[in-house]
Amino acid sequence: MANSRFEYVKDFEQPDGLLPNTWIVVRIDGRGFHKLSNHYQFIKPNDRRALDLMNAAAVEVMKELPDLCIAYGVSDEFSFVFHPSCQLFERRNAKIVTTIVSTFTAYYIHKWAEFFPSTPLKPPYLPSFDGRAVIYPSSAILRDYMSWRQVDCHINNLYNTTFWTMVQQGGMSNTDAEQELKGTVSSDKNEILFKRFGINYNNEEEIYKKGSVLYRQFELQEPKVAQSEEEGSAVPQAETSRSQQDKLKRLRRKAQVVVDHIDIIKDDFWLRRPWILSGKPGKLPGVPA
Amino acid sequence: MANSRFEYVKDFEQPDGLLPNTWIVVRIDGRGFHKLSNHYQFIKPNDRRALDLMNAAAVEVMKELPDLCIAYGVSDEFSFVFHPSCQLFERRNAKIVTTIVSTFTAYYIHKWAEFFPSTPLKPPYLPSFDGRAVIYPSSAILRDYMSWRQVDCHINNLYNTTFWTMVQQGGMSNTDAEQELKGTVSSDKNEILFKRFGINYNNEEEIYKKGSVLYRQFELQEPKVAQSEEEGSAVPQAETSRSQQDKLKRLRRKAQVVVDHIDIIKDDFWLRRPWILSGKPGKLPGVPA
């Protein structure tokens, strides 16, 4: 019994390869995490266990997909970044996005008990994530994307820290706190925190203020004045032979994935870790060249 | 601190709405399940626990997304079907696909211990799934898609049943069994099973031969001669008011999701359950009209 009579339905599958030589960012978001965080009584404004769980799941995604060169997480969202030279799954959009979303979900669920030992998961409140891929044509724009997320982290965290301090320590109602914060700028919030509650926002934990940056650890380099970048160089991807690519992949697998809470808006982070933008693994720390 | 300087990066997100008035099929597949099924020692050719776990996860997906009208599972794959009138997430491709993949993964991991109590999951062997959406312009083609999967189920199951019987009961090596089966047709395999091992393939369990069909249970109807179908009728979706849509959604939620192992290639299945293709919920069983 051949299947040929029905096989024509495969023709309806449309190709979805992402444009070559562009940065691929897959951003995933928790679905209904507002409700979920209430249900499992996440601590406000930041639940360290929840963030550590996010990071733990993201580290596993990075380890499973050596093509990933950096990831950035804040709150219930995570951005995973592939280098322009990435050929994973022939750059098929759905394949890339669903693999990340599913792997992340699997680890998030599997590791839940490790981070919330006394709060078991209970359907229908199972955490899940949606995601999408966006491509960026240059390193400069990719960096602006990363900056966008980190600025967002800062804006939201300053707001949430002030709001919840007013509510939790100041005894205000949610509505009153919200009302008072309407229209304020950063300096206003800093002042509220400091004058009323003696809190210096600068002393808050870095993970809350900066979010979490994940990358593979090679030896840091002295920041140099930007050497004429090779960006967008026209070297065809095919040129990097498969065996060469496999070698790079092995090197990446060997590097440790670290979780950092650090400024990624200024140049310093990128200049010291040139392997992230170049896509070429650096020297493993402690390994003689 | 406004975020405006970097917000332009949002312009790179490209719209991915699926064509209106078409059937949406999201097919998900286990990633690396060949290796995984060896690692967790799935029974060959069919591991009932694994299939039941797939179905249990799929039932939860159906319950969480009342827009789904039917799903079909076989082996480590599942197809979820949305009606042409579906407006979920404004029909955004990535949002729909990742929601299904993530929800399915979450339940699969969460329920694993229920179906494999003595085989705990152990990273890096965490199950995960990829997926993609395909759209079909007519009910006839959607049915051909479903038939395609069920025929595939049959072809693969007959092969696997024969192959593993030859190996497990006949003591053949994998290579020898594979060699002998090369080029055989269905009747040859039936004969091998029957003559050598006394197995009548027809008596195999339906879940293995037919796969699993999931749908919402309303009162079955007498199959009528196909009334001039309304398919593809030009009634604009907006016409179905939001309140009307919400009412339909509630009705669907009330219906039980059943797991059936039944022929979906012939007309009978569809004629008796007209609500699947029409998208209009039927009468709840046992509830007076």
Add this chain to the structure above:
Amino acid sequence: MANSRFEYVKDFEQPDGLLPNTWIVVRIDGRGFHKLSNHYQFIKPNDRRALDLMNAAAVEVMKELPDLCIAYGVSDEFSFVFHPSCQLFERRNAKIVTTIVSTFTAYYIHKWAEFFPSTPLKPPYLPSFDGRAVIYPSSAILRDYMSWRQVDCHINNLYNTTFWTMVQQGGMSNTDAEQELKGTVSSDKNEILFKRFGINYNNEEEIYKKGSVLYRQFELQEPKVAQSEEEGSAVPQAETSRSQQDKLKRLRRKAQVVVDHIDIIKDDFWLRRPWILSGKPGKLPGVPA
């Protein structure tokens, strides 16, 4: 000297095949025709020469592309329709759209002198057209598309006829006429025409009221009660063999392309010309079967 070093740039061309088994409508529009029609002093509200030129160019497009089954024109726009079974250029979007736009433009320019003998074209006022393809999943929706264009034709023509009569015969300024027509409905405009100017809108020429319908002429059929339509039938396109397709193409080429001004909103037009929606050429008029 091989070209291989640069050939990788071809990988950036992304596939753009239109979903199989759907109606393809290519709608083209005159670019800047408001300005252009002033420059060449087109008669208001309708310039018969300009419409005849549009139709003449569209007839040539139909003749050059036998895959086209119907076209509809009004003002400076034309919609060209391909049947769901169409395989032209492997249904590549850009190829289909640009071929139609370019062929139409070529004939429009070439035939200009025939319709405007005393008004030669003069750069930079050269007519040109833009276009886009839209796909529709069912005949019912395709018919709604066609109805949409014809209703638009009616609405615009009634407005324009009334407006220009008020200006040209009533001596009103453009602004005053516009002002008075603001917020009026069809019956108001009919009344203005009739009471003030003795014009019965129903007696206006059909080409202005109905637009222009182009199709291949086969023998008309008695309208029957809609036989259970085969629409969307799952017959794979590949099934229609290439030789069979070539035969159909020859038949279509033999049929005369006619220009009609007729209602295409009601059923009658389509029932009498079943070959348009079925995609199967009828009997050539006057040719014994």
Add this chain to the structure above:
Amino acid sequence: MANSRFEYVKDFEQPDGLLPNTWIVVRIDGRGFHKLSNHYQFIKPNDRRALDLMNAAAVEVMKELPDLCIAYGVSDEFSFVFHPSCQLFERRNAKIVTTIVSTFTAYYIHKWAEFFPSTPLKPPYLPSFDGRAVIYPSSAILRDYMSWRQVDCHINNLYNTTFWTMVQQGGMSNTDAEQELKGTVSSDKNEILFKRFGINYNNEEEIYKKGSVLYRQFELQEPKVAQSEEEGSAVPQAETSRSQQDKLKRLRRKAQVVVDHIDIIKDDFWLRRPWILSGKPGKLPGVPA
């Protein structure tokens, strides 16, 4: 009579905006020009009138669309290039491609008589063109695209020149010439031309060997060592205000569009005309700063 009942069909139009900040290349090709060039008896291997007509039409396209920064033509094809900062038609694919194809076709037909005064166009042999847009993420890759076309020009022209010399001057049959050239490399063809026919390929006309490069003429600059390029800089396009954009557009309109036959593979061309890759108009020649 409102049109609302049918207007839902507009929802089937899908957005087709091209990724921001990428180079857009629209390449158009003559349809069936092999047959057409025979019909109108184009001179082999190169018909100067036909090339001049192509260039004349392309110049008009450049003049009508000041957003275009360079174009390259060879044989019956032309590539038109928009800068990454281009916002024309909100970067809608179909709109951009069809506008270029239609404008080009209009001028090609309109100017035909000027270049072929004694060979009037005669349907159904009307020239037409198809086209497609491709996007490239960096200047380096854009330059590789341009190099690809110019290398192709060289390869084809050397072949055609040798082939037609063997046929026209050497009295060989087409088949014999084709046979002899099979497998030859550039030096072989050069030798055939020189040894048998005394032709030094280097002395052939530049337009045949290099194709035609169209760009706006500003004052040439001394080639400098590539200053750290700003390419892909993250300056959001919106930043360039509309009034600023209009000013640039006016400057571009003032510049003369020149037709050059010159190497565009090496750096020199681009370094001397930095306005092409930068998108910033230079100084008009002969105009005091």
